[in-house]
Amino acid sequence: MRCFLLIGLLAGLSLPTLAARPTPTPPAPKPAAAKNTVRRHLIYFRDKTGTPFSVSRPEEFLSGRALQRRQRQQIAVLPRDLPVSPAYVQQVKAVAGVQLWYTSRWFNAAVIACDSVVLAQVQALPFVQRARTLNRGLPQGSAQPKPAPAPPTPEQTTADRSQYGKAYAQIRQVGAERMHNAGFRGEGLQIAVFDAGFTGVNTASVFASMFTQNRLLSTFNVVEKSAAVFGRDSHGTNCLGIIGGDEPGRYLGAAPKASFRLFITEDNVGGTEHPVEEVNWLVAAEYADSAGVDIISSSLGYTTFDAPSPSYSYADMNGRTALSTRAAAVAARVGMLVVNSAGNDGNNAWRYIAAPADADSIMTVGAADSLGRVGSFSSRGPTADGRLKPNLSAMGVATAIVNPSGTISRGNGTSYACPVLAGLAAGFWQANPRLTAQQVIALLQRSGTQATAPDNNLGYGIPDFVRAYNLANPGTPLANAPARGVAGLYAYPNPVGPGEPLYLQLPTGPGPGILEIRIYDARGALVARQRVAPAATGTVRLETAGLRPGIFTCLIGPGPQQQAVRFVKQ
Known part of the structure; x- marks a missing residue:
């Protein structure tokens, strides 16, 4: 790879679902003759026969948040998403000299480290389809952080930025x-x-x-x-x-x-x-x-x-x-x-x-x-x-x-x-949670400076949030006005625990009257509506006891220039 600048599957089963917990670094290979150099290889399995996993029980290998993302976009869980067969993994690991690094659900494959003699043994296993040498052994240790460049010359900034x-x-x-x-x-x-x-x-x-x-x-x-x-x-x-x-x-x-x-x-x-x-x-x-x-x-x-x-x-x-x-x-x-x-x-x-x-x-x-x-x-x-x-x-x-x-x-x-x-x-x-990922791309493209004449230099050009938002929400457009400073709308605590209230801090302090707050779930369905008066500090308290665990979006009104904030209910 090249990082594009000019200046300046865990072993054995599927990848971890949530936090990336530290795992022991594999032992360094013993010195070997050149012909038996330990390299890493991607081995492809022929099928997923014997897997205990099923597309009807995706919660066994995908997090609830991953499933909500699919459901929101009407994306089915497919056999491609199933972890590789644990039986295959165990048989590969049983070959003397194999270090198994990762498995891949999507490619139905595993990353192993071994020499060429051991690789031949792995390839002889009846469920191994083929192998591709990735041509690197175990990684070297981390490099020391590079010295930071000298501080740049201070620049004048105007109030609006x-x-x-x-x-x-x-x-x-x-x-x-x-x-x-x-x-x-x-x-x-x-x-x-x-x-x-x-x-x-x-x-x-x-x-x-x-x-x-x-x-x-x-x-x-x-x-x-x-x-x-x-x-x-x-x-x-x-x-x-x-x-x-x-x-x-x-x-x-x-x-x-x-x-x-x-x-x-x-x-x-x-x-x-x-x-x-x-x-x-x-x-x-x-x-x-x-x-x-x-x-x-x-x-x-x-x-x-x-x-x-x-x-x-x-x-x-x-x-x-x-x-x-x-x-x-x-x-x-x-x-x-x-x-x-x-x-x-x-x-x-x-x-x-x-x-x-x-x-x-x-x-x-x-x-x-x-x-x-x-x-x-x-x-x-x-x-x-x-x-x-x-x-x-x-x-x-x-x-x-x-x-x-x-x-x-x-x-x-x-x-x-x-x-x-x-x-x-x-x-x-965040502003348009009911969109699919592909709709997000399409609308940002339509908002581009070259939307009507895209080319292979800039594509559809440079997108613009307000243009894209108004394309997605023609009935409730945002005003195309100059910026007034950074907004301060946020929700806390986020995630909000069982039985806890959720607080919204409004960006401009208390409003002149009653606010209507609508809460939508991850599918875009309206699940709650509250009418509240902000406190003197601009804080709004919302009750969440009736909400099931999941991802929700608050739309805050009244008026055509609605604001939104997402929160997670545990």
């Missing part, structure tokens, strides 16, 4: 400040970030609220099979800040109140490139699915590998060949919104998008400057089979990013355009 700091331009370009003013900051949405490392996220003040508000839900280092993600590389830190940075007056991301699951899928230690990183992407996507993630933000891409792993050609960018592309397509089909950077090859010999950006049904993001012009480095479409790519674009030239030290600087890359749109999509989906 004081809450956002240097992030204002990238936020304003897609209408996210108006999204925030309307009360949509990603509350209740789960975003998975796939990257190479998140150095400094646990110490930088811009991420502090993510910890204090319990919005960092899990961490999973797929490379090392552990929970340790706050090292190895700073690229994930840069991208996470663009979405979830939350330090008003200094830096605000596009979805500063979303919840996050962080994954290391890219192994930058050692400086080599092999398809094992694409399989890491698959493993992370299946975990995200089982945990109930709504959006995947991936600023990663794959074209060229080190020998003897074969590289991809442009002809392979057809939506059905690359491992990561196939994984991204399934992730989209189970109802997650996959947002992936297009790549930075626009002005070199490759020129085109990289995998998994060629997948269908995902949002591939190109880079533009602050004036909406395509960045010269931004990878172009179409896919090899002629589909338009990228889908949309955002600011990826001189984007404001968070460094591990907590300083703010600027960088270029489709890596940075991708999280801008992942955050925008989170707020837009």
